[in-house]
Amino acid sequence: MKTVADLIITRLRDAGVAALFGMPGGGSNLDLIEAARRLGMPFVLTATETAGAIAAIAQAEISGRPGACLTTLGPGVASVVNGVACARLERAPLLVLTDSHSAATGNVFAHQRLDHHALLAPMTKWSATITADSADEIVEQAIAGAIAPPPGPVHLECPPDVTTMPFTGPGIRNQGPATPNDARFLVVGPWKTAQSAIARARKPLLVAGLGARRPMDVAAIRSLCERHALPAMVTYKAKGVVPDGDPHFAGVFTNGTIEQRIVDEADLLIGVGLDPVELLPRPWRSQQPIVCCGPWPVEARHVPFVAQLIGDLAVALERVDDALGESAWNLGAVGRTVAAQREAVSPATQNLSAHRVVQIAADAASSRARVTVDAGAHMFPATMLWPVSEPNRMLISNGLSTMGFALPAAIGAALFDQNSPVVALTGDGGLLMCVGDLLTASREKLRIITVVFNDHSLSLIDVKQRQRQYASAGVTIGDVAWRSVAEGFGMPAHVATTEAELERALLEALEHRGPSLIDARIDPSTYPETLRAIRG
Structure with missing residues (x-):
């Protein structure tokens, strides 16, 4: 029954x-x-x-x-x-x-x-x-x-x-996965004004957000960029909508400082699936108009959208396509600016740094592994330097920006796709919040490589204290023997204090068919420079 x-x-x-x-x-x-x-x-x-x-x-x-x-x-x-x-x-x-x-x-x-x-x-x-x-x-x-x-x-x-009661309603039926099916459009604001702005623009810049990750939306965005030679930025959660290596890729958009040079060159911003929940809570500085095509209406109190076209994104972008004129962008120059951004978040250092951990891990794993990223100072080089070719190949908490995200997210991802490894990039503070789930990964025999950016501190909070000329207080975690912790949960673990040690550890971890942990002992001294480059 x-x-x-x-x-x-x-x-x-x-x-x-x-x-x-x-x-x-x-x-x-x-x-x-x-x-x-x-x-x-x-x-x-x-x-x-x-x-x-x-x-x-x-x-x-x-x-x-x-x-x-x-x-x-x-x-x-x-x-x-x-x-x-x-x-x-x-x-x-x-x-x-x-x-x-x-x-x-x-x-x-x-x-x-x-x-x-x-x-x-x-x-x-x-x-x-x-x-x-x-x-x-x-x-x-x-x-x-x-x-x-x-x-x-x-x-x-x-x-x-x-x-526990018997179900006495209609017979249980298999009706297939539920999907939203409302293809009608809702227009918020004066769309004719938005169309005029699109038609006048010679340097329109696309900004893809979390609402633009469906395969048909990704295809429409890429096609629009190719037909009109348009650059496109992506938010953290939209990484991969336009691949990092694509000539139309214009960097990561956060409402920060590092992207401002390209944003300032644009004469129109076109948000595609852009939700202000993803943006830094600081005043909107851009003076050019911004229009939005999205699957749901969003607040315009933070971002002053001229108008929003709400509905199926692929169809909405056809309307944008019809209104667009000839582009005056130099995509080569945009690419050089993006390369300069990456240089700006990669300060020179003699020690093992967060950005070098990201670069070395990405070189070893990005072509075959999904990555999950925890909140913390390591997040900045991770989102800037880890290349992503398809949506949802990087999972990150952005709207809430919660710590303790990377490992549980990696568990969900590794269970969903058990043929590919998942790399979880987490700070030591974030891992302490969910350390028991190392046992979950071990019990389920999941191919998760947990890379701990071990600097014994809540480094991002420490940087913010110093920016305000406060004493560093209440942010020291202390030394954790992460290799012993991981081995206690039944998984192999490695300690890396140099780039060569990290490369060897990654090679072994990628060959292992279950979970493993890498304790990357990093020098946090480059974080302030990286944070200034991104956020000002």
């Missing part, structure tokens, strides 16, 4: 969910895990609830389908909050399944009782409690809500006396 738990898992599977992640308690968690086992959906135990959410987010970004995680009631829901916030600000479709006290007892028991809906409300697009008589409708509404533009997290409360 099919149960409500079977229905939930079947609907998730039909929507394209590849695995269920989390840290279970009792109650409905156990019903869902058992239903997943019966239906062939893997459940992956993670060290924390937030790690489960981030692993699911990684799979959602790679697949374009929803991810799913579960938590126990009370402390489990409280613990998953950062992961749900990550899904909200990274625009990732995530279903969060939480246990609760039974529906029959209501609010009788105070133990572990929190208002889960209220706790998650600021971060979720929608929240509901599963009931036996409307379970099918509720789950379908949740899936539709998660993938509707802009994608994001939804919450389903699953009472344990409901998930």
